[in-house]
Amino acid sequence: MTVRIGIDGRVLTDRYHGIGRVTHELVRAMAGTPGVELVVFTGEQSASRRFDLNLMAMLPGVEVVPVALNAVDVRQLWRWRPLLRGAMVDVMVFPYHLGAAPLLGRPAVALVHDCILETDPRFAPSPQVGFAYRIMTALVARTATIATVSRASAREVERFYGRRVHPDHVIGNGVDRLRDDPAAARRLESEYGLEPGYVLHVGAQRPHKNVAVLVEAIAEVPDARLVLVGSADERFPDEVAPAIERYGVADRVTRLPFVPEELLGTLYARAALLAYPSLVEGFGLPVLEAMVSRTPVIASDVPVLREVGGSAALYVAPRCARAWAAAITRLLADDDLRDGLVAAGAAHASHFTWGAAAARLVSACHSLAGTYLAEAAR
Structure with a gap:
């Protein structure tokens, strides 16, 4: 079965430091995977100094689709569903969980990288931001399949939101040898x-x-x-x-x-x-x-x-x-x-590779898409 995986690529900007890097490397590692087609939805932000979206569009099995939505935008509550239907996406991946929206009409994986703002109120820009963040994260935790980047983060998600993260959905980062010349x-x-x-x-x-x-x-x-x-x-x-x-x-x-x-x-x-x-x-x-x-x-x-x-x-x-x-x-x-x-x-x-991370994410997407299609066929 070929599965079309949507990737929320609106984080591929200089604003989103680690999240942008993780998204970029996962797309590169998943590109060309047999039985996988990727639809990367990118935003309208200014050009990134780190990521070349034109090169990304040239990767095998990757389609880049610009969308007129910021990474956190209330309009996505009603905009994503027709976008995903038009792009024939089977399962959606949100590398930044606050970009996720309920009522997508198909399964979604939301990556919760950390619970930093929950750990200490001083780590939030303001009490209002911290409160809104927790409300939104709680909503996402109830409406999407949660993945994390570490076992420590999985424990924190369960601690703060009462949501157990399946061990197969702990998708650690990879690392490539960096060029030195x-x-x-x-x-x-x-x-x-x-x-x-x-x-x-x-x-x-x-x-x-x-x-x-x-x-x-x-x-x-x-x-x-x-x-x-x-x-x-x-x-x-x-x-x-x-x-x-x-x-x-x-x-x-x-x-x-x-x-x-x-x-x-x-x-x-x-x-x-x-x-x-x-x-x-x-x-x-x-x-x-x-x-x-x-x-x-x-x-x-x-x-x-x-x-x-x-x-x-x-x-x-x-x-x-x-x-x-x-x-x-x-x-x-x-x-x-x-x-x-x-x-x-x-x-x-050497044990941390983007290939391994991508394989875990693809496996989760295949499983979710298969379950969704089987239920829809009943």
Whole structure:
């Protein structure tokens, strides 16, 4: 049976950092799968600096259909049903669950990446946003098949929404070997002033990322340099700039809101280590990106990062700057520890592939579509 899978590709913009990346890689991995046709619905937002939709449209078995709906738009409550009927979609996948709509007339998979806003009210841009988010997520949890990117997120979905996620619907991220080349290294030096050997953090700077703890920690590690890659979120106060001023490390901290995709592998490879102090995550893809780039990782000792990093990372109490400083100092000085983590990380990351993630998603879609068609035929 050939199944036509609709993909909500409105997140393929620079606004949706990790979600856009996951969507892009899943589409690439599913393209050309026997018995699968993909219909990717894209939005009308400005062109992305990261994703080439024209190239996506050239992938085997992929059709790109622009739609005049934002990723979160009340009009989708009544617009999706005729769109899916016209495109002859059998099952719909929403990589960002808030883009999902009830009453589609066919089965849907909604990917809940995390429960960050539910964990702490301070992680929501406002109480109103946090409340609306929970109401919408509760609605989606009752009207769609929920998938998550980690077992930790599945537990949180059950905790906050009372919805058990089937083990087969835990669809972890994959990771590809990132390109590292001399031309990119020269660009990092000439355009960004980055010499190798820095402590690296990658991620949008929001409260749950806990980035200020790294600024405090770097102040206790003489001569260490910290590079923070990721855009600020204007909905939240900037916690990093005051920390830089408070600890007097402006000359040792570099903030880069955006780095082109073609430089990312070299950015990781030239780092002495990745420091990832998040208080909560849905997955934590930079941990694996560092590992495939043969860069050792220090991560917060929280369940999801233990799940993703396994025994191939060092773990630190997330809020303790002194512990972060000690771990950074230790890893910078201990070549044997570094070499061991590099080897373990490369082996560990090899188990996370987009092909495996895509296969799990396709299997779920086939099952849902088959059940739906069988019930419709009765």
